Amino acid sequence: xxxxxxxxxxxxxxxxxxxxxxxxxxxxxxxxxxxxxxxxxxxxxxxxxxxxxxxxxxxxxxxxxxxxxxxxxxxxxxxxxxxxxxxxxxxxxxxxxxxxxxxxxxxxxxxxxxxxxxxxxxxxxxxxxxxxxxxxxxxxxxxxxxxxxxxxxxxxxxxxx
Amino acid sequence: xxxxxxxxxxxxxxxxxxxxxxxxxxxxxxxxxxxxxxxxxxxxxxxxxxxxxxxxxxxxxxxxxxxxxxxxxxxxxxxxxxxxxxxxxxxxxxxxxxxxxxxxxxxxxxxxxxxxxxxxxxxxxxxxxxxxxxxxxxxxxxxxxxxxxxxxxxxxxxxxxxxxxxxxxxxxxxxxxxxxxxxxxxxxxxxxxxxxxxxxxxxxxxxxxxxxxxxxxxxxxxxxxxxxxxxxxxxxxxxxxxxxxxxxxxxxxxxxxxxxxxxxxxxxxxxxxxxxxxxxxxxxxxxxxxxxxxxxxxxxxxxxxxxxxxxxxxxxxxxxxxxxxxxxxxxxxxxxxxxxxxxxxxxxxx
Ligand SMILES: [Zn+2]
Ligand SMILES: [Zn+2]
Numbered sequence: 001x002x003x004x005x006x007x008x009x010x011x012x013x014x015x016x017x018x019x020x021x022x023x024x025x026x027x028x029x030x031x032x033x034x035x036x037x038x039x040x041x042x043x044x045x046x047x048x049x050x051x052x053x054x055x056x057x058x059x060x061x062x063x064x065x066x067x068x069x070x071x072x073x074x075x076x077x078x079x080x081x082x083x084x085x086x087x088x089x090x091x092x093x094x095x096x097x098x099x100x101x102x103x104x105x106x107x108x109x110x111x112x113x114x115x116x117x118x119x120x121x122x123x124x125x126x127x128x129x130x131x132x133x134x135x136x137x138x139x140x141x142x143x144x145x146x147x148x149x150x151x152x153x154x155x156x157x158x159x160x161x
Numbered sequence: 162x163x164x165x166x167x168x169x170x171x172x173x174x175x176x177x178x179x180x181x182x183x184x185x186x187x188x189x190x191x192x193x194x195x196x197x198x199x200x201x202x203x204x205x206x207x208x209x210x211x212x213x214x215x216x217x218x219x220x221x222x223x224x225x226x227x228x229x230x231x232x233x234x235x236x237x238x239x240x241x242x243x244x245x246x247x248x249x250x251x252x253x254x255x256x257x258x259x260x261x262x263x264x265x266x267x268x269x270x271x272x273x274x275x276x277x278x279x280x281x282x283x284x285x286x287x288x289x290x291x292x293x294x295x296x297x298x299x300x301x302x303x304x305x306x307x308x309x310x311x312x313x314x315x316x317x318x319x320x321x322x323x324x325x326x327x328x329x330x331x332x333x334x335x336x337x338x339x340x341x342x343x344x345x346x347x348x349x350x351x352x353x354x355x356x357x358x359x360x361x362x363x364x365x366x367x368x369x370x371x372x373x374x375x376x377x378x379x380x381x382x383x384x385x386x387x388x389x390x391x392x393x394x395x396x397x398x399x400x401x402x403x404x405x406x407x408x409x410x411x412x413x414x415x416x417x418x419x420x421x422x423x424x425x426x427x428x429x430x431x432x433x434x435x436x437x438x439x440x441x442x443x444x445x446x447x448x449x450x451x452x453x454x455x456x457x458x459x460x461x462x463x464x465x466x467x468x469x470x471x472x473x474x475x476x477x478x479x480x481x482x483x484x485x486x487x488x489x490x491x492x493x494x495x496x497x498x499x500x501x502x503x504x505x506x507x508x509x510x511x
Contacts, residue, residue, distance in 0.1 A: 015284070015316070022285040074283065075320040109317055110282035110361035 010071040012044055019074055020044075023112055032117045044069050046113065047083070056125040063087050065120065066096075067113060077107035079148050080116060088130040091123060095140045097149040098123075099133065104154050163187055166220060169260045176261060188216040189260065192230055195267040197275035207277050207301055207308060208234035210243060212267050214260065221259060224251035233306040239274055246270045277301065277308030282362050284313050300375040307362040311375045314361075318372060321358045 012020065020043050027037060036049040046067040052058025064083040070076040080103050081096035091099040102111060102119055133139070143152075170189050174181050180194035191214045199205045210232040216225035227247045229240050250266040251259060277288040277299055288299045288308055298311045309317075356369040 019284055026285070072320070075317065108359075108361045108364065112285070 009044070009068065012069060012073065013071050016069060016071065016073040017043060020069060023114070026112075027114060032114045032121070034121055035117045048113075048117065050117070050121065050124075052087075053121060053125045057127055057130055058087055058124050061087065065117070067116070074109040074111070077103055077150065078113070078116070079103075079150050080120070081149060087124060088132060089124060089127050090129065090131055090133055092133070093136050093139055093143075094132055095143055097139070097143065097152070099154060101154070104150065104152075165258065166216075169258045173260050173264060177264065188218045188220055189225070190215045191260070193264050193267070195264065195271055197271040198268060199272075199275060203303065204300065205275075207275050207306065208232070208239075208271055209306075210235060210240070210267070210271060212243075212247065212264070214263060216260075221254075222256045224248070224255055224259075225263070227251065227263070234277065234301070234308070235274070236278055239278065242274070243267065243270050281310045281313050282307070283309055283317060286310075298375075300372070302360050302365070302367050303371045304367060305360050305363050305365045307360050309361075314372060315375060317361060318358050322356060325356075 024039055024043070028039070031037065034051045034053060036051075037046055039046075046069075048065040048067060050063045050065055052061040052063075063086065066081050066083050068079040070078065080098060082092060082098065083096060086092050086094060086096040093099070098120065100119060100123055102108075102116065139152075143149075166189060167186060170183060170186055170191070173191060173193065174183065177193055180196075182192040182194075184190040184192065192211050193214065194209070194211050196206060196209045211230040213228040213230045214225045215228070217223050227244050229235075229244060232240055232243075235243065247263050247266050247270070251263055254262055279288065280286060281288050281299070286297075288310065290296050299308055300311045300314060301308045302314075357366050358368075358372075359366055
């Protein structure tokens with residue numbers, strides 16, 4: 001349900017390919033703690049296993065992240081979503097969309113898959129309550145045509161989580 | 162005794178001028194801003210440091226304590242190398258007047274380390290590549306000293322400018338998630354169309370003039386730019402008169418530097434004291450991975466717009482280091498790291 005935009009995506013540019021190959025090599029040498037990724041021949045989509053950190057609400061739980069890279073990665077951010085079932089978290093919608101600034105407006109081309117993973121795990125780890133975002137139903141309904149979270153205009157305010 | 166030491170402090174002030182801050186005259190406590198010898202070509206300066214020299218009343222029998230107050234372009238390992246080098250020199254010169262000599266030692270060390278370290282944060286390949294076939298020119302942003310391959314930072318620059326053009330011609334809400342970034346983060350360019358970019362590492366804003374020196378280099382590598390067809394063109398800037406003049410000056414300076422083994426910058430009021438003058442490049446302990454890059458090589462390479470070499474990039478690629486300045490990452494504790502975003506209400510359709 002979430003792959004429609006990826007299917008129509010343009011192939012990776014040469015620069016994106018080089019960069020991703022480099023990231024893949026570095027990942028294999030030192031993957032971020034708590035993550036597993038088995039490289040496939042599809043460089044453009046990585047499916048990464050996330051293990052909830054010990055001592056947090058998500059300890060002993062395993063989830064899957066799907067990372068799709070655009071043609072002009074790393075100038076453009078990758079699309080990162082949780083595959084079903086997404087963890088119950090105040091910033092993660094039931095369709096897997098993640099409300100995390102670095103995936104959208106705060107993306108920088110100096111970030112890597114590894115650094116994204118670390119941010120996501122830290123977001124999970126700091127959660128004090130397992131629940132969906134307040135507007136989950138409305139948002140998920142609006143996304144039914146399979147649109148990417150990158151097309152959402154995320155609007156940010158500080159809070160006390 | 163104290164009188165001789167006071168004269169020494171004055172000597173340091175004479176040589177380093179405003180770059181020397183005297184916190185205490187006796188026993189001397191100085192902060193000296195040290196830069197590598199780059200013939201004043203600031204775009205070719207990749208490192209700098211403020212060195213703290215703190216003597217006790219037993220000085221010079223007791224060597225002064227050396228510390229790094231501030232630095233740019235130096236990771237921990239290189240900072241340590243610098244301090245150790247100065248400290249060793251202080252032990253060698255024990256019971257001689259050594260303050261000026263220690264500063265000179267720092268200049269030597271920094272000159273030999275005057276190249277970027279680690280990987281380009283954009284392509285993740287080493288900035289200083291040993292393999293001659295793979296050499297790419299690199300640059301630093303003038304404000305923050307973060308270093309990139311020229312072609313990589315130019316690609317980012319062009320990307321940002323393209324986004325901005327798209328932004329100003331196409332003001333429809335929902336699809337502008339990326340260009341929105343620029344407005345949110347800078348929140349300052351508003352109606353003005355001044356060209357600005359952000360450092361990918363620390364997000365410090367930089368201007369067209371900050372990468373001016375790089376555009377010149379990239380102009381000679383035009384094939385790099387055709388690789389991605391949608392980047393906008395900077396020919397106008399590259400071929401402007403002022404740019405040509407600037408380049409000529411730059412090349413003349415480098416030629417001079419090359420002919421004089423890098424030593425063309427006259428020291429302000431040079432004072433010669435015993436142990437002050439270090440005419441030969443010193444050799445460095447081989448335990449440190451910075452092998453010596455001679456000034457000569459350096460000048461050659463700059464003229465060819467090639468990466469300076471002679472320094473193996475065998476350090477760990479240190480992704481930690483790469484992100485050390487990331488505003489959004491670092492300096493946030495895990496609690497702050499999670500921020501609540503809500504969607505803009507009027508954005509429900511697509
Ligand atoms: Zn690069
Ligand atoms: Zn920077």
